[in-house]
Amino acid sequence: MHKPQEIVLAEPRGFCAGVDRAIEIVERALAKFGAPIYVRHEIVHNTYVVNDLKAKGAIFIEELSDVPPGATLVFSAHGVSRAVQQEAEARGFSIFDATCPLVTKVHVEVAKLAKEGYEFIMIGHKGHPEVEGTMGQLDHGIHLVEDVEDVARVQPAQTAKLAVVTQTTLSVDDAAEITAAVRARFPHVREPKQQDICYATQNRQDAVKILSPQVELVIVVGSPTSSNSNRLRELAARLGTQAYMVDSAQELRPEWFDGVARVGLTAGASAPEILVRQVIDRIKALGAVSVRTMDGIEETVKFPLPKGLKIDGATGLEITERRPETGPAGH
Known part of the structure; x- marks a missing residue:
């Protein structure tokens, strides 16, 4: 053992x-x-x-x-x-x-292109609230595809003006494969200037690609409903590393760690760091002696709060001046 x-x-x-x-x-x-x-x-x-x-x-x-x-x-x-x-x-x-704001960006793009007469193919997971929100920007004209097989079945009313959009939290590799199938069937399809998959989804998946080969087991902290967390677990498994997703440290099973020298640990974009710390403590209790953080991209993206909720920490007064709103650099 x-x-x-x-x-x-x-x-x-x-x-x-x-x-x-x-x-x-x-x-x-x-x-x-x-x-x-x-x-x-x-x-x-x-x-x-x-x-x-x-x-x-x-x-x-x-x-x-x-x-x-x-x-x-x-x-x-x-x-x-x-x-x-x-x-x-x-x-x-x-x-x-x-x-x-990166979901809103997709909504804005859909509204703009719809005015120009475009229909849309949306790559995403049926029933996910983000997909329902984006598809609900228009009364009709958005066709959902979940996989490559769906692409063959889509019947847009016309193909001269067709654009593709995606959910922001998909598997980057799956989305690329499905987009390629869309492009093969509809060569004139319009694609977003920057992919709709967000910087955070991309970065966390890229990190798992670097992490997985270095370890024998990957633990993803995330809730069952979290799309981006599920994708991290799937990605590690696809890369050939045993992988489990847990909502909390209580869900860890001691037998997962039998014969495992190195454990990789990540967390989905909606999982707080306190849960990661609790998982670390639990794995340490099972015998782990050292914790090392992989080199990786440092994210500096910050989004402004809506008007009416900006509060000055020093005075407790509401801040009303307009700050220049900047998008995420390079995304």
């Missing part, structure tokens, strides 16, 4: 700028307006984060009819359809939109 010797931490891992911002929006809304703050759908797909915000007074709902008139409502980081937005406005809620 060999026990693990070393834990290798992926870099980068864990929270991305969009998740940081979404959680901060709920926390600031609670601080400013008091509980309860209503949130449509899980703010981000992480059990720990959702439970933490529930304890602070956030109420998570799926149906807007469950929100009382005049309440403060936050849209989750995954984005919402036009119908949800319009219904929320019609019901008179005070709305803060925590949609990740």
Whole structure:
């Protein structure tokens, strides 16, 4: 029974700028307006984060009819359809939109090209709230494909003006393969200038590609509903390394570590670092003696908060001046 010797931490891992911002929006809304703050759908797909915000007074709902008139409502980081937005406005809620700016960017692109008469092929997972939000930007004309087989079955009304968009949290390799199939069938398809898959998804997958060959086991910290976390586990497994995804340290099984000298550890973009620390402690209790962090990209992306929630830490007063809004460098 060999026990693990070393834990290798992926870099980068864990929270991305969009998740940081979404959680901060709920926390600031609670601080400013008091509980309860209503949130449509899980703010981000992480059990720990959702439970933490529930304890602070956030109420998570799926149906807007469950929100009382005049309440403060936050849209989750995954984005919402036009119908949800319009219904929320019609019901008179005070709305803060925590949609990740990189998801909003896809929504804006869809609206712009739709005006030019484009139809869309969207690569994504059916039923995922981000996909429902993006497809719900238009009444019709967005065709969802989940895999290469779906591409052969798509029947757009016309092919002269066809554009492809993707969910931001897909497997980069899968998306490239499906996009190639779209391109093969519709050679004139318009592709986004920069891929829709976000910088954080790309960086965490790239890190797993470097990490996997160095270790005998990969543990991904993330919740079952988290698309980008699931992709990290799949990617490690596809690279030939045994891989498990856990929502918390309690889910680790001692037998996974039998005969394993090196354990790789990463976390999805919605998983907080405290969970990673708890997993490290649990693996150390099983015998690991050292922890090393892989060299990796340092992410410096920050997204501005919505107007009405910027608070000066020193004075507690709201900041109203407009700061220049900058997008993520190089993305």
